[in-house]
Amino acid sequence: MNDQESRIAHKLTAYLDRGAADLRSGTVYRLQQARAAALAGINQARTAGTELAMAGAGGSTSGRFGARGTPARWLAAVMLIAALGFGYQQWQAVQQVREFEELDLHLLASDLPIDAYLDGGFQNWLRTTFDY
């Protein structure tokens, strides 16, 4: 590559610079838009990266829940589980009371007098008859 070629090349590129400077405004605007879109991509990627890093370190409340749902959803799920547990416990208590009621009703409604259950002879008869 000799000096003459280099000289000619630099003269030519000076003209090319002028051509590039004379782009019409619409083209320049579209180039600016393209650049802005490309740079916005960088900023979004950086923001996402920062959020992920903070979530990984447990430094962000929103990040902690971000992967699986909002805090409100988590709270609703916990409250539903608690309500179901409480309901089941109440249902079991009611069932037990009903069983006692049925037993009492049966004892009271049977032909055998209630005092018989308290009689010592009856206890002996049970023990000898059923061997318990």
Add this chain to the structure above:
Amino acid sequence: MLANVERRAFKQAMFAVRDEDAALDIVQDAMLKLTENYSDKPASELPMLFQRILQNAIHDHFRRQKVRSTWTTLLSALGHRDDKDDDYDPLETLQSRTDTNISADPAANAEQAQTVRMIEQALSRLPARQREAFLLRYWEELDVAETAAAMGCSEGSVKTHCSRAVRALAEMLKARGITL
């Protein structure tokens, strides 16, 4: 960095694809790829990387165009050859839009704009590899090694392409009355 090179990048794409919309798409693609894939690279490497991406985007454009419409491209090329070959100016549209500025300037300004037009036209007619080498080496001011890396060829090829490009441009312009 992108702000400094975007106009030249657009021009480079225009010289190659001769279509303003396609050239803008190519530059936008190149910018996006640079920012998506290489934003963590040192600033000194970015110009060469951008040029490499840009050249690849231009090549991809031609590959897609070839696959998509082989027949259309062929007929279009034949159509251009049937026209007045020497009068065909792919940058006519672009340049006609700048005429309003030029006409408001003195005669010297108009003459200079005419020279720019002729040089751009000559560049468009260079073989693609020569044009790439010339623009990267002299306009983008990459060194020989960087140009070779951007073009994916040897440094020797870069020197050969550059030398031939300068000679061809000088001859084409001389034929049109421009001595450099």
